[in-house]
Structure formats: structure tokens, C-alpha cells
Amino acid sequence: MTLNLKLYINGEWIESNNPDKQDILNPANQQIIAKAPKATKEETEKAIHMAKTAFESGVWSERTPQERAQTLLEIAEKMEESMDELADLEMQNNGKTRREAQADAAEAANTFRYYAGLLNHPNGQIYEASQDMQTMIVKEPMGVAGLIVPWNFPLLMSVWKMAPALAAGNSIILKPAEITPLTAVKVFELMDQTSLPKGVAHLVMGSGAIVGQTIAESDHVDIVSFTGSTGVGRQIMKAATGNLKKVSLELGGKSPNIIFDDADLETAVDYALFGIFMGAGQVCSSGSRILVQEGIYDKFVTTYVARAKAIKVGPGNEESSEVGAIVSKKHMESILEYIRIGKEEGATLLCGGKRIERDGMEKGFFIEPTVFTDVTSDMRIVREEIFGPVVVIQKFKDEEEAIKLANDTEFGLAGAVFSKDQHKAMRVIQKVRAGITWVNTYHLTNVQAPWGGYKQSGIGRSLGTYGLDEYQETKQINISLNPQPIQWFE
Known part of the structure; x- marks a missing residue:
């Protein structure tokens, strides 16, 4: 009807x-x-x-x-x-x-x-x-x-x-x-x-x-x-x-998710997945830029990609679905164009990157969870809001570089830090120029707390x-x- x-x-x-x-x-x-x-x-x-x-x-x-x-x-x-x-x-x-x-x-x-x-x-x-x-x-x-x-x-x-x-x-x-x-x-x-x-x-x-x-x-x-x-x-x-x-x-937002060497790896990977793929990435506060310290970078990427590949994408009315559809054909095409641009810019596509047209999803607007590495800060997929299930992973050496990369954006909506060192986590999160921030978690908030951003x-x-x-x-x-x-x- x-x-x-x-x-x-x-x-x-x-x-x-x-x-x-x-x-x-x-x-x-x-x-x-x-x-x-x-x-x-x-x-x-x-x-x-x-x-x-x-x-x-x-x-x-x-x-x-x-x-x-x-x-x-x-x-x-x-x-x-x-x-x-x-x-x-x-x-x-x-x-x-x-x-x-x-x-x-x-x-x-x-x-x-x-x-x-x-x-x-x-x-x-x-x-x-x-x-x-x-x-x-x-x-x-x-x-x-x-x-x-x-x-x-x-x-x-x-x-x-x-x-x-x-x-x-x-x-x-x-x-x-x-x-x-x-x-x-x-x-x-x-x-x-x-x-x-x-x-x-x-x-x-x-x-x-x-x-x-x-x-x-x-x-x-x-x-x-x-x-x-x-x-x-x-x-x-x-x-x-x-x-x-x-x-x-x-x-808009292009929010950083900073993960230090001393973070609990399982927790950091889990929230980094949730931070970008919840809502099929169509969330203004999504952690679409993951910044990982060099000591755990390789292990993090391997674990993260394996988990991303296992995410069940499907219609919202199916109980097994963990990620639903993109809202419209127009927006799906915009996301796919950004994925094409990312590959053209020289980023490495580790998983995803395509529309899903199988298992009864041929008529729907579904995109695989997509992960890029080997990105630089001048790439469009790093600087512009894609608003979809697409994430970039960058490597950093120390606190100073992490903060510099995190704030190298015209946006300032959200951001997170993962570390077992609470003093370091607080030092860094206080220097992230964003209105909604988290330490060792992501996306979770409540109606009592103000919601909004810095800069653009x-x-x-x-x-x-x-x-x-x-x-x-x-x-x-x-x-x-x-x-x-x-x-x-x-």
C-alpha cells in the first residue's frame, strides 16, 4: 500500500x-x-x-x-x-x-x-x-x-x-x-x-x-x-x-579516531568499526579518519580489515543485517564516485569498494564496507566528507603528529582517542579541535550533553x-x- x-x-x-x-x-x-x-x-x-x-x-x-x-x-x-x-x-x-x-x-x-x-x-x-x-x-x-x-x-x-x-x-x-x-x-x-x-x-x-x-x-x-x-x-x-x-x-564532519600503541587492540578495533560503519557511515560524527600509531599499525590494519570483511550488509528487516542500505541511488553513486577517486589518487583499497548486487540485494542501494590505506592528507578521500561506509587509515609516530593530523581539517565535529594511559588520552583529546569527543569509546552520548562542532x-x-x-x-x-x-x- x-x-x-x-x-x-x-x-x-x-x-x-x-x-x-x-x-x-x-x-x-x-x-x-x-x-x-x-x-x-x-x-x-x-x-x-x-x-x-x-x-x-x-x-x-x-x-x-x-x-x-x-x-x-x-x-x-x-x-x-x-x-x-x-x-x-x-x-x-x-x-x-x-x-x-x-x-x-x-x-x-x-x-x-x-x-x-x-x-x-x-x-x-x-x-x-x-x-x-x-x-x-x-x-x-x-x-x-x-x-x-x-x-x-x-x-x-x-x-x-x-x-x-x-x-x-x-x-x-x-x-x-x-x-x-x-x-x-x-x-x-x-x-x-x-x-x-x-x-x-x-x-x-x-x-x-x-x-x-x-x-x-x-x-x-x-x-x-x-x-x-x-x-x-x-x-x-x-x-x-x-x-x-x-x-x-x-x-559536516571528517572526524579523527586516534589509536595509540598502548590501546587495548580489541576495544580499539571494535569501536573503530562501529565509529564508521554504524548507519552505513551516513552519520555526521562518523570516525572516518583512523589514525594509528606506527607500533601497532600493521596489526591493527590486518585485524580491522578482517573484521570489516565479515560485516553482514543487508536489508534492515533481516535480523542478521548489521549494516543497512544507502539512503538513495543518488547518494550511493556519490559514495562510489569517491571510492573511484580514492583509487585514482593512489590510495590502497584493502577491502570493499563495490555496490552489492547479490543475495536478493540487486534492487537495493548497498555498498560494501570499504577501507583505504596509504593515504596522504591532501587526498580528497581524506579531506572531504564522503558520508558513507568508507574509512581511511593513516599512520603517525607520536602525540605531536597525531594532534597535527587530527586537526588538519576544515571540520571540527567529533573525535576520539584510544589509550590505556589516561593522562595521555586527556592531553590529546583536549587538543583535538572538535565539539564531541570520546576517550576509549565512540558514538555513545546522551540527551543531557550538548551536540555541535567547531570550525565549519x-x-x-x-x-x-x-x-x-x-x-x-x-x-x-x-x-x-x-x-x-x-x-x-x-
């Missing part, structure tokens, strides 16, 4: 005036599973107008934190009741394995619960500025938040933005990626069953050139939060200058208290405790 998706504007599911539809495919077999609308500029502007109207009415923005928290808990409960359906939709639409999709669904519900709890914590400051003056620092919602999410974590990225934006009291417009809207639609169906007022949340599907650009340019949008490529992030920054709206960007990996932070701050204005209120004429002009 092919689903017919609709826009959600001002509390109603509506057909777009644009008759053109986006085919939504299952990347494991290319079956059309849904038809999505391509909203017009006028429909996007209507959603923005209704969001602004709802904000100014105070129907949500003036609710108490406790009242907003209760609604967020209702959303979390609805998501938990629909956990299996959310995971199945994510698996079908994105190509994830069932295990990954289930983990994302659980974390998405937990994110709403976290921000509901955060609303019940003290927020603000009071200063005794002088004997007769008291200053209060308070947080207020910004207004209308435009939320633009990517295709690699359609459910989780949507919730990472929606939960704090709503918690802060804003109205929202969510634009999912054109090819992965299914879980966003389901979440809005669930929110529609809660006490969230009509007109506060809007779902507008369509192209970045129309929907995304309209959101970024609008004078009635107060913040735009985008997760995606660095190139598109730059375009959004330019578009947002009209009303100098706040911009929050979580962009973005601006601002998601999650934790920092994520709530992104969607709030900070106001000072000065109160005279002894009102009298100032007599400045005598």
Missing part, C-alpha cells in the same frame, strides 16, 4: 496545491512506499503566518512551564505507544537496520521526556545590583522556529529540534528531508492527539530550494535550525540575514540545557526597590 502524505498546517492535514508529488522509496528494494507533497512558497508562507499568529496569541507561549511539560510528556507517551511503528517506518524509509531504528525511536521519545523534566528546573538569575536595585535575568521564547532536518536520522533529528523549541514556548515549522518524511508525519499525527494547541506546530514537506529557502528568508521566522551539509548551511546563513534571525547549524562543522549546540538555550531569548529586568527621582538634569 502506497501512503498519500499531506501537509499539516494550522492543525489540519491538507493536500498541497502543487499536483507534483515526491516518490518515497524503500532504499533496500526501491519500492515506492509513499507519495509526498511538494509544498509551494505560498503554502510555506501560510504555515509561517499561522505559527506567528499562534505565538502572538499566547496560546502556547504563555502557558506555564509546568503546562508545557505536561504536553511534552503526552507526546512522549504517544511515541512510546507507537514505538514499533515508528521504528518500522524509519527502517523502511531510511534503510536503517531494525536495531538502529528501534534505538532512534526510543531515544526520540526520551528526548521529549528530558525536556519536559528540564522545564521543572529553576531557570534564571537574580542579582543585587546595588542597595536599591535588583536585576532579574529571565528566559523567553524567541517566536517562530524553522526546523530543517536531514535524511540520515529523520526521526531523531526532528525530535532533537522540536522538543527544545516547543519546551521553550515557540511555535515551529518542521521541514523534513524530501526523501525521508515518514516518521515526521507519524510524530505529527501523534502530537495531534495531545493537548498541543492547533497552529503551534506545522509540517511542510517539499524542496530545500522552495520550502527551506522560504523559511530561511522569512522576516517572520526568528530562528532557523538546520542539520545537513556545510554548503547548504552557508546558503541558509546568507538567506537568514534579511531580519538577522538567529541561525543554529550542525554541519557548525554554529550553536543541540541537546542538554544548551539545546533549550538555543530557542530562548535572554532578558534582563531591572527593578528599583526605592523609586525616587534621579535628578540627573537639575
Whole structure:
């Protein structure tokens, strides 16, 4: 059955005036599973107008934190009741394995619960500025938040933005990626069953050139939060200058995973595999550059390649699958082109490098886990984000060279160090110019910790208290405790 998706504007599911539809495919077999609308500029502007109207009415923005928290808990409960359906939709639409999709669904519900709890914590400051003056620092919602999410974590990225934006009291417009809207639609169906007022949340599907650009340019949008490529992030920054709206960007990465001679080899290899091949490498924080000290380099590479060759790639609905499909034909072709470039540049391909067209996967978009060695820092496969199951392994001599190689990138999203020497590990990780880092582990994080990067990996932070701050204005209120004429002009 092919689903017919609709826009959600001002509390109603509506057909777009644009008759053109986006085919939504299952990347494991290319079956059309849904038809999505391509909203017009006028429909996007209507959603923005209704969001602004709802904000100014105070129907949500003036609710108490406790009242907003209760609604967020209702959303979390609805998501938990629909956990299996959310995971199945994510698996079908994105190509994830069932295990990954289930983990994302659980974390998405937990994110709403976290921000509901955060609303019940003290927020603000009071200063005794002088004997007769008291200053209060308070947080207020910004207004209308435009939320633009990517295709690699359609459910989780949507919730990472929606939960704090709503918690802060804003109205929202969510634009999912054109090819992965299914879980966003389901979440809005669930929110529609809660006490969230009509007109506060809007779902507008369509192209970045129309929907995304309209959101970024609008004078009635107060913040735009985008997760995606660095190139598109730059375009959004330019578009947002009209009303100098706040911009929050979580962009690309080419993250280093530094492994010293004294690391536990089994642990380092295991996390280095997880660091790049989880999510088929379609993860912004992937450890796509493995830096290995020369003393264990040969042993590490031999062990790593043997493990990579044994990874089971397959459709997400098969329990044995450890890595799922690439999200689309277009992206698969981009990854394969990078693999061709790597070989042309002179890197050594130790395993993988090809599309998988066997065992019933002929119609799907599957790529073998791919490992390159003998690379240099000027190669494109070392410098550019491939966003797929492709990793490069480089050799280093000492701490100084490891840090130099790690930071030799325009990105600064993530990084890791593996060593049994905790003092050395901390010395090095503190010098890695990245916003999300690990010692003797990779990828594991939690909703309480801020997420974001340095350099061209973005601006601002998601999650934790920092994520709530992104969607709030900070106001000072000065109160005279002894009102009298100032007599400045005598």
C-alpha cells in the first residue's frame, strides 16, 4: 500500500496545491512506499503566518512551564505507544537496520521526556545590583522556529529540534528531508492527539530550494535550525540575514579516531568499526579518519580489515543485517564516485569498494564496507566528507603528529582517542579541535550533553540545557526597590 502524505498546517492535514508529488522509496528494494507533497512558497508562507499568529496569541507561549511539560510528556507517551511503528517506518524509509531504528525511536521519545523534566528546573538569575536595585535575568521564547532536518536520522533529528523549541514556548515549522518524511508525519499525527494547541506546530514537506529557502528568508521566522551539509548551511546563513534571525547549524564532519600503541587492540578495533560503519557511515560524527600509531599499525590494519570483511550488509528487516542500505541511488553513486577517486589518487583499497548486487540485494542501494590505506592528507578521500561506509587509515609516530593530523581539517565535529594511559588520552583529546569527543569509546552520548562542532562543522549546540538555550531569548529586568527621582538634569 502506497501512503498519500499531506501537509499539516494550522492543525489540519491538507493536500498541497502543487499536483507534483515526491516518490518515497524503500532504499533496500526501491519500492515506492509513499507519495509526498511538494509544498509551494505560498503554502510555506501560510504555515509561517499561522505559527506567528499562534505565538502572538499566547496560546502556547504563555502557558506555564509546568503546562508545557505536561504536553511534552503526552507526546512522549504517544511515541512510546507507537514505538514499533515508528521504528518500522524509519527502517523502511531510511534503510536503517531494525536495531538502529528501534534505538532512534526510543531515544526520540526520551528526548521529549528530558525536556519536559528540564522545564521543572529553576531557570534564571537574580542579582543585587546595588542597595536599591535588583536585576532579574529571565528566559523567553524567541517566536517562530524553522526546523530543517536531514535524511540520515529523520526521526531523531526532528525530535532533537522540536522538543527544545516547543519546551521553550515557540511555535515551529518542521521541514523534513524530501526523501525521508515518514516518521515526521507519524510524530505529527501523534502530537495531534495531545493537548498541543492547533497552529503551534506545522509540517511542510517539499524542496530545500522552495520550502527551506522560504523559511530561511522569512522576516517572520526568528530562528532557523538546520542539520545537513556545510554548503547548504552557508546558503541558509546568507538567506537568514534579511531580519538577522538567529541561525543554529550542525554541519559536516571528517572526524579523527586516534589509536595509540598502548590501546587495548580489541576495544580499539571494535569501536573503530562501529565509529564508521554504524548507519552505513551516513552519520555526521562518523570516525572516518583512523589514525594509528606506527607500533601497532600493521596489526591493527590486518585485524580491522578482517573484521570489516565479515560485516553482514543487508536489508534492515533481516535480523542478521548489521549494516543497512544507502539512503538513495543518488547518494550511493556519490559514495562510489569517491571510492573511484580514492583509487585514482593512489590510495590502497584493502577491502570493499563495490555496490552489492547479490543475495536478493540487486534492487537495493548497498555498498560494501570499504577501507583505504596509504593515504596522504591532501587526498580528497581524506579531506572531504564522503558520508558513507568508507574509512581511511593513516599512520603517525607520536602525540605531536597525531594532534597535527587530527586537526588538519576544515571540520571540527567529533573525535576520539584510544589509550590505556589516561593522562595521555586527556592531553590529546583536549587538543583535538572538535565539539564531541570520546576517550576509549565512540558514538555513545546522551540527551543531557550538548551536540555541535567547531570550525565549519557548525554554529550553536543541540541537546542538554544548551539545546533549550538555543530557542530562548535572554532578558534582563531591572527593578528599583526605592523609586525616587534621579535628578540627573537639575
